[in-house]
Amino acid sequence: xxxxxxxxxxxxxxxxxxxxxxxxxxxxxxxxxxxxxxxxxxxxxxxxxxxxxxxxxxxxxxxxxxxxxxxxxxxxxxxxxxxxxxxxxxxxxxxxxxxxxxxxxxxxxxxxxxxxxxxxxxxxxxxxxxxxxxxxxxxxxxxxxxxxxxxxxxxxxxxxxxxxxxxxxxxxxxxxxxxxxxxxxxxxxxxxxxxxxxxxxxxxxxxxxxxxxxxxxxxxxxxxxxxxxxxxxxxxxxxxxxxxxxxxxxxxxxxxxxxxxxxxxxxxxxxxxxxxxxx
Amino acid sequence: xxxxxxxxxxxxxxxxxxxxxxxxxxxxxxxxxxxxxxxxxxxxxxxxxxxxxxxxxxxxxxxxxxxxxxxxxxxxxxxxxxxxxxxxxxxxxxxxxxxxxxxxxxxxxxxxxxxxxxxxxxxxxxxxxxxxxxxxxxxxxxxxxxxxxxxxxxxxxxxxxxxxxxxxxxxxxxxxxxxxxxxxxxxxxxxxxxxxxxxxxxxxxxxxxxxxxxxxxxxxxxxxxxxxxxxxxxxxxxxxxxxxxxxxxxxxxxxxxxxxxxxxxxxxxxxxxxxxxxx
DNA sequence: GGATTTCCATTCCTTCAGGTTATCACCAAC
DNA sequence: GTTGGTGATAACCTGAAGGAATGGAAATCC
Numbered sequence: 001x002x003x004x005x006x007x008x009x010x011x012x013x014x015x016x017x018x019x020x021x022x023x024x025x026x027x028x029x030x031x032x033x034x035x036x037x038x039x040x041x042x043x044x045x046x047x048x049x050x051x052x053x054x055x056x057x058x059x060x061x062x063x064x065x066x067x068x069x070x071x072x073x074x075x076x077x078x079x080x081x082x083x084x085x086x087x088x089x090x091x092x093x094x095x096x097x098x099x100x101x102x103x104x105x106x107x108x109x110x111x112x113x114x115x116x117x118x119x120x121x122x123x124x125x126x127x128x129x130x131x132x133x134x135x136x137x138x139x140x141x142x143x144x145x146x147x148x149x150x151x152x153x154x155x156x157x158x159x160x161x162x163x164x165x166x167x168x169x170x171x172x173x174x175x176x177x178x179x180x181x182x183x184x185x186x187x188x189x190x191x192x193x194x195x196x197x198x199x200x201x202x203x204x205x206x207x208x209x210x211x212x213x214x215x216x217x218x219x220x221x222x223x224x225x226x227x228x229x230x231x232x233x234x235x236x237x238x239x240x241x242x243x244x245x246x247x248x249x250x251x252x253x254x255x256x257x258x259x260x261x262x263x264x265x266x267x268x269x270x271x272x273x274x275x276x277x278x279x
Numbered sequence: 280x281x282x283x284x285x286x287x288x289x290x291x292x293x294x295x296x297x298x299x300x301x302x303x304x305x306x307x308x309x310x311x312x313x314x315x316x317x318x319x320x321x322x323x324x325x326x327x328x329x330x331x332x333x334x335x336x337x338x339x340x341x342x343x344x345x346x347x348x349x350x351x352x353x354x355x356x357x358x359x360x361x362x363x364x365x366x367x368x369x370x371x372x373x374x375x376x377x378x379x380x381x382x383x384x385x386x387x388x389x390x391x392x393x394x395x396x397x398x399x400x401x402x403x404x405x406x407x408x409x410x411x412x413x414x415x416x417x418x419x420x421x422x423x424x425x426x427x428x429x430x431x432x433x434x435x436x437x438x439x440x441x442x443x444x445x446x447x448x449x450x451x452x453x454x455x456x457x458x459x460x461x462x463x464x465x466x467x468x469x470x471x472x473x474x475x476x477x478x479x480x481x482x483x484x485x486x487x488x489x490x491x492x493x494x495x496x497x498x499x500x501x502x503x504x505x506x507x508x509x510x511x512x513x514x515x516x517x518x519x520x521x522x523x524x525x526x527x528x529x530x531x532x533x534x535x536x537x538x539x540x541x542x543x544x545x546x547x548x549x550x551x552x553x554x555x556x557x558x
Numbered sequence: 559g560g561a562t563t564t565c566c567a568t569t570c571c572t573t574c575a576g577g578t579t580a581t582c583a584c585c586a587a588c
Numbered sequence: 589g590t591t592g593g594t595g596a597t598a599a600c601c602t603g604a605a606g607g608a609a610t611g612g613a614a615a616t617c618c
């Protein structure tokens with residue numbers, strides 16, 4: 001089923017006059033005659049009866065006309081949609097986000113959706129490490145992740161969380177027996193700050209006896225409350241502080257940034273618009 | 280948007296290998312390469328990135344793939360549907376029916392629909408005269424009408440109604456003052472029978488003083504009940520006989536047939552199937 | 559590390575589908 | 589009869605689409 005033939009037929013059915021239809025199609029009349037004959041041959045039945053004054057649709061022609069119009073409309077819509085996809089006004093954007101970006105992602109995504117209602121946004125909830133993996137293999141175009149991100153990825157910092165120490169009663173925040181930190185896979189950016197803290201302590205002649213990991217911040221705080229040690233947590237965690245735990249600034253400034261990450265070489269105008277909107 | 284290019288792209292996106300895709304399309308690899316490049320040029324953006332081991336979709340390519348598949352599916356469906364239209368298994372059938380065929384049309388249409396579920400049937404309620412007009416100009420393919428029908432139309436008798444006289448108390452059914460008949464435009468076949476009745480009466484030396492027309496049978500019967508005269512009605516009208524009216528056979532056999540009518544030269548396999556089913 | 563394989567791009571050539579011009583055939587209206 | 593309008597046909601031309609052969613770069617294999 002060639003679009004060209006359908007278009008010829010639909011225009012001809014509109015004016016029921018080969019000459020006029022041909023000029024509307026920017027063709028000559030014999031060319032149109034041929035196209036219609038080809039279409040009729042392919043279908044195996046006549047679409048029009050040629051009278052002396054113009055042509056008239058056959059019953060089959062009338063039935064077929066509706067279907068042809070339908071398909072043509074969809075073909076044109078696809079053309080238009082493709083153009084908009086190229087310009088970055090339509091398409092699909094797969095965006096990852098995690099617990100760390102719960103305050104961040106929704107508002108930005110909502111803003112983007114307001115500007116680009118035709119863009120289908122696929123939101124996928126996963127850890128920063130998973131997001132990085134999927135950004136690298138292309139399953140994700142954008143991710144709200146803990147910064148920094150590794151080499152081929154680019155990023156835009158959006159939110160800076162100060163890191164603080166949470167300690168239970170009776171624990172010396174400056175020399176805690178154990179340092180409690182979030183598991184490595186939950187936040188790639190944390191490692192550097194942990195090292196900076198340990199270096200800072202080492203400079204003061206102190207080395208904690210152990211570094212423990214936990215999978216989420218609630219667990220870290222619970223361990224701190226039990227007097228196990230000092231938990232290195234983002235300052236925003238004060239909202240979920242259990243009783244008997246207090247917040248202490250470490251001796252050195254430690255930060256944990258959350259931001260948007262992407263793979264620059266996997267360019268997509270849609271993605272670039274999203275980034276531009278956040279800048 | 281050429282179907283050919285979309286098909287090439289979709290197949291290529293399926294196997295992500297130019298050689299394999301080309302052979303599936305019954306093409307050589309350079310031809311496919313060219314088609315994809317043409318498509319990319321038209322769209323204005325690359326659909327795939329060519330790696331050393333096969334190709335991979337770009338983000339845009341993946342977005343576009345879904346849309347392309349959609350359109351291709353519809354194009355193929357149109358092909359299939361067109362084939363079935365030609366074979367008379369799909370399409371649209373405009374059928375007229377009137378009050379006179381209320382007992383007739385629904386059951387036949389239901390039977391046809393059972394045999395051909397993909398046929399869209401447009402039912403149009405109108406008088407026999409209107410049906411004839413629309414059959415002649417092609418707006419109707421079939422009509423359940425009073426017979427006989429005029430010259431270029433063909434017909435199939437389906438139901439024979441005996442015509443009887445309905446008279447009120449105190450009216451002589453053999454010499455009624457007035458003959459009450461249905462309006463001419465409501466039943467073309469009635470005129471001949473009316474004439475036969477008048478001839479029959481004339482042969483017996485009787486001529487009614489007037490012939491009155493009414494638009495529907497209820498009115499005719501009401502007039503008869505009022506003693507105006509004798510109403511010539513189909514025998515099936517006994518079901519709606521008002522009190523004080525009795526049925527009398529006229530001295531001669533008068534019939535009124537209902538049947539299916541169509542315009543033979545406006546052939547349509549669908550229509551022919553409908554007719555064949557009733558034969 | 560060179561030979562081989564794999565896979566896509568390029569080049570060149572052929573073919574034929576699709577277009578144009580010119581003309582014909584037919585009917586209707588004047 | 590003539591003229592005008594309409595679609596069909598014929599002859600020809602162009603260029604788009606496909607095929608064969610080749611190129612070239614990465615991966616693979618001894």
